[in-house]
Amino acid sequence: MHNIRLPAVTGSFYPDQPEILKTMISDYLQRAASAEKAPQAIIVPHAGYIYSGEIAASAYARLQSKYCRIKRVVLLGPSHKVGFTGLALSHAEAFRTPLGDIPLDAEATASITHFPFVEYREQAHLLEHSLEVQLPFLQMTLDSFKLLPIVAGDCPAELIEELLELFYGQDETLIVISSDLSHFHDYQTAQRLDRQTSRVIEQLEYQLLDYDSACGRVPVSGLMALAQKKSLQIETIDLRNSGDTAGDKSHVVGYGAYVIN
Template sequence: MNRAPAVAGSFYPADPTTLSRMMADFLRQARPDGKAPKAIIAPHAGYIYSGPIAASAYARLNSVRESISRVVLIGPSHRVAFQGLAVSSADTFTTPLGSIEIDKEAIESLQSLRFVGYLEQAHALEHSLEVHLPFLQQVLSHFKLVPIVAGDASPSQVSQVIEKLWGGDETLIVISSDLSHYHDYSTAQRLDKHTSELIEHLDYQHLSSEQACGKVPVSGLLKVLQDKSLKIKNIDLRNSGDTAGDKYRVVGYGAYVVE
């Protein structure tokens, strides 16, 4: 079974050549300072809006292009309400750039957690995972994917999943989240700065879904980092008013790395 792209042609170009060139431009303009991250938080909006910010994180993966063989990708559910975390029984997830093999063994290992289950409806139309896939295909050589959609789940539940799949240098953790939604430019800047401070201080207890639509997976990652005494830092903080939108009603985006 294959999970076909749902937002190709709307969130990002459906033509593979156009798509690859767009991402190459974003990555070229990013500044890949610092070492390759173990985990990232990156946005999931249309590429013209959030692509440059996502590229700030993805550009740092160039040095580990050949060594990362598994990506654990967790994003929030926008279309289906459910309890816990949803995995897929698909064999591949496809984008205009080709198919990505699913790590069935990793997904099977999560079945020991009672709050993780198969739910294809959660994946079928969900963009929070899909928009990351072309970036991953662009910057990594060959990898298997563990796609997880987060529903109503606690930080502890998400952290258990991340801990179980943490692995070593072969595993990259990607958390999908935008920041504030539909405020004016200056209000968004103020709100997103505060949210960034909460994230950098690992203060998931005070993070709300109004501050980050991916609050559930973000909180789970922050709990893991707290438990492991690791740090996360913001490397890009902008909004749609900085990229391709007006400044009257913007959406905030942040890129974060765990090195």
């Protein structure tokens, strides 16, 4: 492979040494509860691992079910570096992490290029961390798989729901949505706001979700719209903030882990 998206935040958001990275993720996963059945979709945070890794592991540990047969991951996260409308694909053949290269799913990519709101935007992927930080967790919990990485700009939930519906329910496909919750409130305020946001997510009231509630509002709302349409349930399995992990409690960021079984 010649066209490889190189990691942008290794060494800052997570360790750049493979063995240290493996040990860190393994420790997080061992402390998380497993499940008999692997979820079909998850929502996970995307901060530095010392802040949100334990919360993300609460969802990823459920992929270790002996019944998990995931071969394709559809991964959506919000754009933090580039402003645009719609959803951004990458021409890369693979995404690299310290744990190796993950091949992109050309077939899955081709199946969504007809949507008018989907375009190739390499700049959206180049420095984006919301997708990248999920990759080592996926590599540690799944066998070989192909990736469909999508960076979300401004896009209505109903359009994302239409795209996700192409993939949801396929036995070998996992949908991963990347999002943090509230930002830079004090500890107690963040707890209150994030509990409210989790209720909104569980009740599938996607019209009520805003950027103050979740930086990944766009892809999260799309998954909520899909769940509403298909009468699915989104379950909160972990809800904490950086004040619970490695940060002080005066200015915290909220993190939640959610699953659709």
